[in-house]
Amino acid sequence: MWDLVEFGVDELEKKDVQYGDIRLSKISTEVINVKNGTVEAIKSSESEGYGIRVIDGGWGFASSADLSEEGIENTIKRARKIARASAKASRPIELKDVEVFQDSYITPHKKDPFEIGLEKKLDYLMDVNERMDIDDRIKVRKCNFNAWKTKKFYASTEGAKIEQDLIKTGGGLDVNVSDGEDTQKRSYPNSFGGDFNSRGYEFFEGLDLLDHAEETAQEGVDLLDAEQCPEGKMDIILNTNQLALQVHESCGHPTELDRALGTEASYAGTSFMTPDMLGELEYGSDIVNIVSDPTAEGGLGTYGYDDEGVKARKIDLIKDGMFVGYQASREGASKVGVDVSGSMRADGWKNLPLVRMTNINLEPGDWSKDEIIEETEKGIIFDGIKSWSIDDKRLNFQFGTEAGYLVENGEITGLIKNPTYTGITYEFWRNCDAIAGEEEWNLHGVPNCGKGEPPQTMQVGHGCAPSRFKDIRVGVGKW
């Protein structure tokens, strides 16, 4: 494939564009969904094509699956035509200077998930599904396996030449239960398909779905008779599966520099964390440290280089509670005068790279979860994503989880259903008073982050440990 990519770069250089790059990808996916004892879906997909970015008066991007020199030539022609049209309404574009690499990267893994026989994976999922069949009130029991493999070739008119082999694996299980009056859902290890990492089949094996099938199903049934979440203000403890989403929505998105500069204003929205607040905004309490880290071992947002050739690097977003950094592209970094974060990524070959979260991680603290519970007089532990919503500047949020556990006088005293909590981002993080330590820190994968027009879906990671937030409003809405 390098022949085609190099041909394209040569052609771009001949056209004397201000900048050009080509990203050719071959993406393989495998999905196995088992539901109520039968296979809902098994699908193997392959997708191969390339996207070409040029600056030629303005930005232009064109993509195609035509893997021929003629196809490359035509796509460059389209990208340049688009760029020249952009020039009718754009200002001069500058890209921040970065080190140019010629390198390769392979996701560290032990077992290639595509080399494991379909029968083995299917038999395992059928066993898991059967293990969940413990009660007539379970109407839907699902489990799934997912794997992605991407071979990516990137080259630019600046001389970058990078080859990457990325592997991602994961899965999960969930039940929907109903007694005719109420309906509830419970999942393991997280909602919306489970958990995912940049690792091989060994990650899926490590999830140990079989061992968690029965207890997850039972808790789903128990939720039907659980007490409704109380209303009021109290301390809340977020387990890592929910805290990962809290970090995603209330820190990951607002620290994307493109949002802060308004380039997503008409779709996903903007950010309350504007450039004038950099270094000034007290985002959280002084124990809150949040980083963007595409080098984190196993993270779903882990890779060697981003889609504009920037080497993966760890940067601070929130340091000792203060807002100190952005996730930034070369263009954005040049506009604002900040460092690039190495987080420009595109969904497949067909889409334009955007600033996307990598692994946005809340650094561990020095508590244990047991200590946090023991020192909580009255509160709720939230577990398992169910509902999430936040305003277009990322200030007012409301989350609901599958299950809640009431804490009274330092002990868990009961299961509650339909738990919800709401707040304003910076007030919420300023009320963070306890973060568990490294031994309880978990790096979750979120495979469905949406952004951009046309919509792109990105795989991102979030590491965190159970944490407590003081005096938060819970139990929203009429039930």
Next chain:
Amino acid sequence: MVGSRETFEKISEKVMDKAKADEVEIRIIESNTALTRYANSEIHQNIGQEDIDISIRAVFDKKTGAASTHSFREDSIMDCLSKAETIAKNQKSDPDFKGLPEPIEMKSARENYVKRTADFSPDERAEKVSDIIEMAKSEGVDRVYGAFQTEAQRLFVANSKGVNRFSRFTSSNLTTTAIADWDNDQGFGWSESCSADVRDIDHMEVGRTAVKKGLNNMETKKIDLGEYDVVLEPLAVKSILQYMDMMGFSGKKVQEDRSFMAGKFGDKIMDERVNIYDDVSDPDMIGYPFDYEGVPKQRVDIIDNGVANDVVYDSYTAGREEGKESTGHALPMPSPMSPLAMNLLMDTGDYSYQEMIEETDKGILITRFNYCRPVHPVKGILTGLTRDGTWLIEDGEIKHPLNNLRFTQNLIDAFNNIEGIGKERKLFAMGYYPAFFTAPALKISDFNFTGTTEF
């Protein structure tokens, strides 16, 4: 490439000849998408995408396998067939699978394909965007944002039982957000327009509406939380219909007790003026006349004069109910989301937008919602926030703009509390699959606001 029906039929015949499976289906989706995005009154992203997605389903004795490729090379397509067959052989048998759909006669269908839209150029998009930018500037608004998208799609579906369908459509969609700035204050305004024919997009009207809303939406005030009458513009109603669709209108969700429609058929669950139906043949609608299995789309009257009447089916979910036929609402299979209503319409009423405002003593006017999510899908409870223009109505007049508000509301209750339905409805592109909805404005009482934000 731009494939013709004949091109796709040739490759289909080769697949059928080579296939060893009992049944085989080939589905080809070819798309050409062009989109110009603008922000801070300049074009910042501008793209052209060409893609072809070829999927094959193979069936051996109630065992199905599926594979797909994005290459139109014959060797890639045959490799795709081989993978689908290998998967099917290693599959488990599904007793509920009744086979691929049989061919059904389809009435002649309107094709929503407009060559002018397919040929619309980057220069033309840039010119329209420049017009909006200049107009906004002349009104004192230096920052407009949005996207101008045109798309042409072709769908071909054939199977070994004789299904052979081809159709194509075009769509164009323009959005504008205006952010008016004055003395450290910001006012947000929004407008959009969608049509199969790009010539129907009045770009200046879209721009002017957004700018006007932005300028009228500064110096927002907070309001006490609680229940209010609301006047929802069509875009806000579209969001509600979208989540009703996802939470309730699928035959699969009813079968699995995951729909608010389950157990309610024949019951009046909403105001008697509410009629919601899926009908791609409606003159206001855009879409393919058949689904991704090649089954002709039927009109489905989902809410009929407020009564829970029916839901949509694909061939698999229809096969699980005695006497039920697919209504032609399959997504690209296999899909956990299928079936899905993708051409949803709500009947209009007899209220003008102005009458809705004039007849409101105290209420809230809402342009659109942001980031809606189900809180309890089976109870029909949804949360979300207002966005890009929210105003207080008092004594029949718009008084002043409000900070955006969060609602947490049972949608079924809300559609029982309808006080008025708008005379006109508007078409919206949903941004996923070729899904398009129409919605009128609504006036609803006792809408529950549970939070507010800072702008």
